[in-house]
Amino acid sequence: MFLMDNIKREIKRLVMMLREKGASEEEIRELFEVEQRPLSRLLVTKDYRLLIGNERLEVKMRPICKAVYLLFLNHPEGIRFKELPDYREEIGRYYRSMKLSTQARKKVEQSIINATDPINHSINEKCARIKEAFLKVMDAETATHYYICGERGEVKRIGLSRELVTWEQKESPPE
Template sequence: MSDKLSISYHTAKIILLELLENNDFSTDKDILKILGSIIQKEINNETNNDKEEMSRIIIDKDGRIFLPDYSPKEVKMQYLPKTVFLFFLIHKEGIEFKSMYNYMHELYEIYQIVTLEKNMEAGKLRDSIENLVEPVNNRIYETCSIIRRSLSMVVPKALMEIYCITGKRGEKRRIGIDSSLIEIENTKLKEMFDQRHNH
């Protein structure tokens, strides 16, 4: 096999395509091995490309959301969807929707951070959170749809599932993005995040 044929790339390609079309190579181990390694390289390249395309999530000191590697603009959300998004970013281990009422105090704290209005009527705040975690209504599902819509403005379609709250009904819901890509500048939120991630 040391004497290599000197034929042009174009000719070699025509011969190879003809051979592949007209012959069954499914039993030829050498050919299958080469084809397998080529396919594996392609898969690896695609996976690496995905990693390169991932943007960090930056939560600034005012609780604003940025995905700077996709867009310099803030990812705007209303207070309640933003509270839920930040809550799930903090709880990377995942939480079932029906268990969210156990985290009322934490949700309330996050809500206060994102509203920036410390004197906002406490009763009003609590009603919004209670309505959100009430198991019999669909408020949490509507809220997740709003989050998805806001993120879709900047996140590539192929990577949406990594940035959104996902999970099957009755199971834990989570945001799949790696913790190393999350940067939190707000002191209180960072504290909450670190408590969960530094065990």
């Protein structure tokens, strides 16, 4: 923290010097513009691991969160939370394929119902955990393209271009 404060103070001092030497505010602002890095590819493996970029950095999350993520990834047009019950079967296929007999069937089914019930706030928690998982492996600005976003009551979607997404399966994702 001490180093960060020193750097900030030094930057302010240098900006003041630039102003004193006649640099315009526009010139100073241009110095702070950060060049947008190209987004990395997202690979969804056959066993539904999420790997980012050439270095294949894995984004780890619980299976129910991953099932929610895959649902939204498979629907670039987005989904309103109130419409989630219509997608219960699809999210169930993802989740069951990841949870093969590791939990009691009743618990698996209840997790699917909770995640697709717009009145139960479980979906908000899942989206927060998905966001958290991406923030662990990339900077905040880049991560916004990869996790589920949208205004309250509006369509939620993943902004990443689907041209950057590869599903390792031979056929398209479960429908």
